Amino acid sequence: MLAAHVRRFAYDDGAAPLLHDIRLEIVPGSLTAVLGASGSGKSMLAKVLAGWAVAGGHGRLQGTLELARDGRREHLDFRGSPDDPRLRLGAWGQHVAYVPQRAADLLTGAAATVGEELAFGLEQRGTPRAEMLAQVDSAARVMGLGGLLEREPGQLSGGEQRRTAIACAIVGRPAVVLLDEPTASLDAEGAASLSRLVGALRAAGTAVVVFTATADALARGASRWLLLEGGTAAVDGTPAEAEASAAFAASGVLREEAAVAAWRPGPVRAPEGPAPLAELDRVTFAYDGARATRGGTVNSGRPVLDEASLAVFPGEVVALTGPNGAGKSTSLRHLAGLLRPDRGQVRIDGRDILDDPAGRVAGTVGTLFQEPKDQLFERTALREVAFGLSGRSPGSLRLSRDEARRRASEALEAVGLPGRADTHPYELPVSEQRLLALATVLARQPRVLLLDEPTVGLDRFGLARLEAAVRRAAESGAAVVLSTHALAWARRQAHRGLVLTRGRFEAA
Amino acid sequence: MTRPEAGPAALASSGRTASGRLNPLTGLVLAGSGAVACLAWASWGTWAAVLAAALVVAAKARILRRVVAAASVVVVPFAVWALVIHGLFFPEGRTVLVVVGPARVTSEGLAYAGAIILRTASLVVVMLAFSLWVRVPTLRAALVRRGVPAQLGYVLASALGLAAAVGERLRRIREAQEARGLVVRKGPGGRILAARLQVVPLVLQLVDEAGERAAALEARGNALPGRRSSYVDEPDSQLQRVLRWTLACVCAVVVASVVVPAVAGVLAGAAR
Incomplete structure (x- = not known):
């Protein structure tokens, strides 16, 4: 159905290839998993197969792409020269659909509703309206978006946006679906929907390829694993063969964690012990329906937080869980002083922060946002981490320039990015962008650490860095609050968990 | 799936059916006719009728408050200016009401100021009522169905949503900077002062996003040739079609009846 031979792919003629010597043959109804650590070339390969990296003459591909569909065979032979055949992305995309790692990139940004x-x-293909409505309803239903069709896309939570993007990809019934880190930030229901969707697609003859750093349940359902390392195929075989290989053991690919029964034992707290460092005290909050917000959900005027209370003590790691759009990010934004409660109090280190600007709250609280790119705005990774450490502005930590530089370098070292100090943040793979964003938080040595979906897209090495940072922060007496859908991971890292349901926290 | 699902029947009566039962082009022609009437006939009665009609329509569409708020931003400063200039200093004024230093308040000056304020208010309210009433996706669908290129329709929709998108992105960058110690003072002044730190990242993010979005749009068929169809319903009827064409023809006649004598006058003057 789709066959690719990537002999060499690079963005510039003289540059080292980003991909080389990869062969892939995808047959109807199959599930293939392309596994690899951060920077192994997974997303690049997905973009080449989807045509995004080849159309428009941006990249130089030497190799072949072949698509067989409806008895017709399209064979494109690329030699990396200006005379190469032109890949018409509009026609290619009709058969080979792709959901990028940052799912929001697939959305038009001009639609008023999810529908x-x-x-x-x-619409672009002139599908008759009655047929279109039926196809939209079917795609929405299969991704659990039936109740969100009238919602503004910009108001969806991270997980809901991913579901929307996947639904956009499958709505036109393509022959091949390429999903880059599809389970990232999906809740249990979303992941179950995705599994069912993949099953249904395969039954209908659609081939599915997942690109992931985690050998999770979805990847384990694949008939074939392709392990990438350094932009080329390290192992190609059945999951059992690949998993038994030395290359797999040495790679950064995560194995799905076994369920853990108990939370990590917490710090022993005397009854009259320290006061909470971070507290939500009967906080009620509803989004203004007219305002576009990400990470929070508008629910027809119903409060996202409804008298929600939470107290986190020094040295404690607390995990917040709950379905997509439950209000986890909203809770964290309250603790960071970025949202103000309609009712109730938010206290940091015992102080009500209602009248404190968020920039001042940041003296105590460090926040890792769900979408790392939202957090990166400087020219180099080092400058990014050093932002707000020195200088005379009101919220600056007012370190000397040398001290700020030293702190920033240490933070980059702590997340495993010392060699990336001079790289532009946007040139990093998404997982390294998340680690860089984490470094910007760690450099400020906050006493309250807020982490919104910190594990998404991280490979084994990145996850180990994150775990070490969380442990160090807790051991040094910081209060850590993290929101996550990775329940097994949360149980290993956190001392207790809270589920956010109907606007309130309950013990997990 | 535990969420309640909305089937096609349920949706047929909600957002897919756009702004009520009026076609966006009918709305456009009605607003255009109101504007033409205001410009063609210098009569208080016409201006007041157009203004009243626009306000009634806005009230029915439940956008009266937004229309009045937006119109006030334009009309109030203009009214103050007109009253100061024409109310106090109107050389042709004969009926003097009050004299304060060099300023003479005349009834003719007040009448003239009142007329241009009413005329401006009518025009502004009519256009704002239309632009706040119309649902951009429905308008886009209506235009594309009538042969406007689909890409132009996309540009129209994204341009109308651009301010909101840029505002949202600015907010996210500002929050990221606040989370790292940027202190933003309360109120719009503080935000404008802080915005200088957000301009460069904003432009970089928009450029980066535009690259990704271009590929996504093309892959989803934005550049394909051929006819488009539309997801949103375009309400229309024979009556509306007749009304649109009739009003458009009347407007053309009215404009011609004003423009042709004016141009003829200018040409005749030039010939003399």
Whole structure:
């Protein structure tokens, strides 16, 4: 159905290849998993297969792409020269659909509702309206978006946006679906929907390829694993063969964690012991329906937080869980002083922060946002981490320039990015962007650490860095609050867990 | 799936059916006719009728408050200016009401100021009522169905949503900077002062996003040739079509009846 031979792919003629010597043959109804650590070339390979990296003459591909569909065979032979055949992305995309790692990149940004977003591709192909409505409803239902069709896409939570993007990809019934880190930030229901969707697609003859750093349940359902390392195929075989290989053991690919029964034992706290460092005290909050917000969900005027209370003590790691759109990010933004409660109090280190600007709260609280790119705005990784450490501005930590530089370098070292100090943040793979964003938080040595979906997209090495940072922070007496869908991981890292349901926290 | 699902029947009566039962082009023609009437006939009665009609329509569409708020931003400063200039200093004024130093308040000056304020208010309210009432996706669908290129429709929709998108992105960058110690003073002044730190990252993010979005749009068929179809319903009827064409023809006649004599006058003057 789709066959690719990537002899060499690079963005510039003289540059080292980003991909080389990869062969992939995808047959109808199959599930293939392309596994690899951060920077191994997974997303690049996905973009080459999807045509995004080849169309428009941006990248130089030497190799072949072949697509067989409806009895017709399209064979494109690329030699990396200006005379190469032109890949018509509009026609290619009809058969080979792709959901990028940052799912929001697939969305048009111009649709007023989720329904219009899903319908965009069908509109462009002139699908008759009755058929279009049926296809949109079917794609929405299978991704659990039935109740969100009238919602503005910009107001969806991270997980809901991913579901929307996946629905956009499948709505036109393509022959091949390429999913880059599809389970990232999906809740249990979303992951179950995705598994069912993949099953249904395969049953209908659609081939599915997942690109992931985690050998999770979805990847384990694949008939074939391709392990990438340094931009080329390190292992190609059945999951059992690949998993038994030395290359797999040495790679940064994560194995799905076994369920853990108990939370990590917490610090012993005397009854009259220290006061909480971070506290939500009967906080009620509803989004203004007219305001576009990410990470929070508008629910027809119903409060996202409804008298929610939470107290985190020094040295404690607390995990917040709950379905997509439950209000986890909203809770963290309250603790960071970025949102103000409609009712109730937010206290940091015993002090009500209602009248404190977020920049001042940041003296005590460090926040890792769900979408790392939202957090990166400097020219180099080092400058990024050093932002706000020195200088005379009101919220600056007012370190000397040398001290700020030293702190920033140490933070980069702590997340495993010392060699990336001079790289532009946007040139890093998404997982390294998350680690860089983590470094910006660690450099400030906050007493309260807020981590919103910190594990998403991280490979084994990145996850180990994150775990070490969380442990160090807790051991030094910081209060850590993290929101996550990775329950097994949360149980290993956190001392207790809270589920956010109907606007309130309950013990997990 | 535990969430309640909305089937096609349920949706047929909600957002997919756009702004009520009026076609966006009918709305456009009605607003255009109101504007033409205001410009063609210098009569208090016409201006007041157009203004009243626009306000009634806005009230029915439940956008009266937004229309009045937005119109006030334009009309109030203009009204103050007109009253100062024409109310106090109107050389043709004969009926003097009050004299304060060099300023003479005349009834003719007040009448003139009142007329241009009413005329401006009518025009502004009519156009704002239309732009706040119309649902951009429905308008886009209506235009594309009538042969406007689909890409132009996308540009129109994204341009109308651009301010909101840029505002949202600025907010996210500002929050990221606040989370690292940027202190933003309360109120719009503080935000504008802080915005200088967000301009460069904003531009970089928009450029980066535009690259990704271009590929995504193309892969989803934005550049394909051929006819488009539309997800949103375009409400229309024979009556609306007749009304649109009738009003458009009347407007053309009215404009011609004003423009042709004016141009003829200018040409005749030039010939003399």
